[in-house]
Amino acid sequence: MSALDEAAIRRTAPLLDERGMRAIERIARHPSAPRWNRVAGDRLEPGDLRAVDAFRDALGRGRAPFGREPPAAMRAWVKARRPWVPSFRARVGDDAVVDRAWTSIPTSSREDLAVRPETMVPDDAPLDRMIVYRTAGTTGHSLLVPHDVRAAACYLPLLEVALARWGVERPPGPGDVVLLVGAQAHTVTYATALAVWGQAGFAKLNLARDQWPADDAPARFFGDLAPALLTGDPLSFAELLARGVAARPRALVTTAVALGDVLRARLEAWFRAPVIDWYSLTETGPLGYACPRRDGAYHVVAHDVFLEALDAAGAPVPPGARGEIAVTGGRNPFLPLLRYRTGDWGALDLAPCACGDPMPRVVRLEGRAPVVLRAAGGARLNPVDVAGALRAHPIVQHELEQRADLSCELTLRPVPGEALDLGAVERDLGALLGALPLRVRLDPALGDRTGKALPYRSELPFEE
16 A cells, blocks of 8 residues: 555545645655555544644643542533433433432443443434544453544643653654554554644554564664654564664653563663653543653543542542542543543542642552563564454453463453354464464453453563
């Protein structure tokens, strides 16, 4: 597929101007560029860009501390959405419940999204504007998530907050390049431009060696483009180090799984830039960024979400106590959230932080440790590729455990009422693992007893 099909690019990026087209050409036609397999863009129209600018202004004014109860604005938002969202109507009898009995409102979860997604989409949602994202599957079984281009574009002002808090005062803009780095067997790759950041060039890349014209091509590509910002997961950033890729970005932003201290130090020494750990889910959008004090806490980044830490019964635990993180609010018109249990566990610190950010912090966040899996012969296997092999099957949650001898056990929680072909699952996963011992079993209660299904566990060390 041509990465420079201008007509196709303009269909996916209506606001693309000549600056943006030059940025795309610079990336896509670079002599050391990787293979491209998609044409994609931000799909923003003029009204969307104005909405994102308004969100940036509201974000600057609205970031304020919250306590154990949702603020008045959040309660008003829930009451306004209740008549229109089937799952809200089913769980909230009337407005008095929102004001007087918040903790009695039943929670929702990934299972609702996997099994009953239609109940979470508002009746008045403009379905012709819907896009669908698929979760990566690094922290749970891959899900299809209804989304919106405006909400996706609001990711960038939220990133600006995190960058500024880490001392990066100038976010990407005209003439800059932003690279999203992956290291997977198969993934979407493309070059485009970001209207929100003044037509800055953007590319989603795969570091897999068979995607590049030569082993040293990534080093030349990154060196010539001089990206202003690198984003990716720790596994992909570790691959950048292994390939000797040098660049001087203003910052690296890492997400999906937790970043270890050793790898962070190596990345910051190599790239001479701060590495900002980012807490975000496809269902919720960005939730937090790592506090610049480097104490492992994540400040809530958005002004339009309310976070709780809940026990197994859905009751809030005291500040500082461990619970499952639940989210209310957000800006996605196709997926308004009401006490949505993320599957991540941690504690909420509501006290003022010495760094100066007034927003509460998520501390001791659990469940996102990087995991290294190996295929037959020892080749590294990204958990995202496992998620890709499993996504076609009717599964709510999964746990894959790899032992030191490379043998694997896969436990599956099937979608209720759907037939699950275990033989097909074994074949699809076996195509990745090769000739390794693999046991597949069903557990309809996976995650119920522990409160958290860990999708990947491995006795193999993560080599930082």
